[in-house]
Amino acid sequence: MTKPTVAIVGRPNVGKSTIFNRIVGERISIVEDVAGVTRDRIYSSADWLAHDFNLIDTGGIEIGDAPFLDQIRSQAEIAIAESDVIIFLTNGREGVTDADEHVAKILYKTKKPVILAVNKVDNPDMREMIYDFYSLGFGDPFPISGSHGLGLGDLLDEVAANFPDVDAEEIEDDVIRFSLIGRPNVGKSSLVNALLGEERVIVSEIAGTTRDAIDTPYVHEGQKYKIIDTAGMRKKGKIYESTEKYSQLRALKAIDRSDVVLIVINGEEGIREQDKRVAGYAEDAGKGVMFVVNKWDIVEKDNKTMNKFIEDIRSNFLFLDYAPIAFVSAKTKQRVNTLFDRIKLVSENHALRIQSSVLNEVVEDAVARNPAPSEKGKRLRIYYATQVAVKPPTFVVFVNEPEIMHFSYERFLQNRLRESFGFEGTPIRLITRARS
Numbered sequence: 026m027t028k029p030t031v032a033i034v035g036r037p038n039v040g041k042s043t044i045f046n047r048i049v050g051e052r053i054s055i056v057e058d059v060a061g062v063t064r065d066r067i068y069s070s071a072d073w074l075a076h077d078f079n080l081i082d083t084g085g086i087e088i089g090d091a092p093f094l095d096q097i098r099s100q101a102e103i104a105i106a107e108s109d110v111i112i113f114l115t116n117g118r119e120g121v122t123d124a125d126e127h128v129a130k131i132l133y134k135t136k137k138p139v140i141l142a143v144n145k146v147d148n149p150d151m152r153e154m155i156y157d158f159y160s161l162g163f164g165d166p167f168p169i170s171g172s173h174g175l176g177l178g179d180l181l182d183e184v185a186a187n188f189p190d191v192d193a194e195e196i197e198d199d200v201i202r203f204s205l206i207g208r209p210n211v212g213k214s215s216l217v218n219a220l221l222g223e224e225r226v227i228v229s230e231i232a233g234t235t236r237d238a239i240d241t242p243y244v245h246e247g248q249k250y251k252i253i254d255t256a257g258m259r260k261k262g263k264i265y266e267s268t269e270k271y272s273q274l275r276a277l278k279a280i281d282r283s284d285v286v287l288i289v290i291n292g293e294e295g296i297r298e299q300d301k302r303v304a305g306y307a308e309d310a311g312k313g314v315m316f317v318v319n320k321w322d323i324v325e326k327d328n329k330t331m332n333k334f335i336e337d338i339r340s341n342f343l344f345l346d347y348a349p350i351a352f353v354s355a356k357t358k359q360r361v362n363t364l365f366d367r368i369k370l371v372s373e374n375h376a377l378r379i380q381s382s383v384l385n386e387v388v389e390d391a392v393a394r395n396p397a398p399s400e401k402g403k404r405l406r407i408y409y410a411t412q413v414a415v416k417p418p419t420f421v422v423f424v425n426e427p428e429i430m431h432f433s434y435e436r437f438l439q440n441r442l443r444e445s446f447g448f449e450g451t452p453i454r455l456i457t458r459a460r461s
Contacts, residue, residue: 029188033080033082034083036097037124041114109138111135112184115141115166117151118154132163141163142169144170146168200242203251203368205289206287206303220252248369253279253283280312281310284313285313285375288316290317292318292320292352295337296341304344313375315349315371320356321359321360322354374447375450381410384410388422391438408424408460413456419456422456423460426459427458
């Protein structure tokens, strides 16, 4: 199901990243918790009450060496293009500035809801600061404080009230959605054409030819698929053309809509840092994942080349050690016909539900083989486990003392679940809770 997207827009130094981190609930725009991955976060999932949505921090999007006002304009245009609701953020301590009015003029052009928020109103005595902001023409301003978290509930209530209705077309249980993501010019469009057996997507040697995510329905051996071919994800600061600067956000939105994500790597060029960043987005989103090494036909090979490439992938993507790897050539169609079966397997594992009695037999056996750790005289006792969700498979483990469940033991339990049930291609989540 496509979640609504909210963008935070405003001139520099009004606190966009602070509000972004507050709403998301963790400082992910600064701190990254996936080993081996370093990236700024401008896009994340968030929730408010019963509403799930995506959040964009446009302040993290730099457009080359654009001048100050051009930079603001570009960020506002991204918000208009990519969001369903826009939070227009201002600074109450500095009042209405020329740059605020510049942003307002750009936002007047959109028909999307714009909600005006006045940040840095840190206590009730400062509320009179908001009245000047009525002049911007967006109705009642919402006084908030990013540093103290004040007023965000009222703001998010208004944001949620403006979410569009969910498109019923998105709720099709029998369709496997998969996207191809990766750096520009790794051959994503060529792969789509090879999978479909016809020229459905424009292919060019010019990096970035594919501008938008293109949904293509397809049936293979009775199974319905929807292929989402995305624009290449480019490094922040390398997005120059006006049509290219949206590509990263569109790719991330495509990941959000997918069941399975194919991380496409250029076999001739090898692994790049940006490949790791792209993969991190898919893992964060809890999607089924597989690696597709394309252009394998033009790689100079000996009998060790493929094994060496597999080793490189495993060492560079430690957090995706469960993801299968395929070596293909879109140009010659070498092994392309095997991808649908592997995508289907990953999708089935992503939606796999384990019977509670069988699950607990495996957990009990794991604990018997490797007893739970103790800390400060307390030993962890595992009572039982239950599966609470799929896509990805998510398990709650009930214990006596959740705080002494060490990461390494959690990893051990995950590995035992994989040994018992496979789960190839899908992340699995373990949640530790105290038994009530």
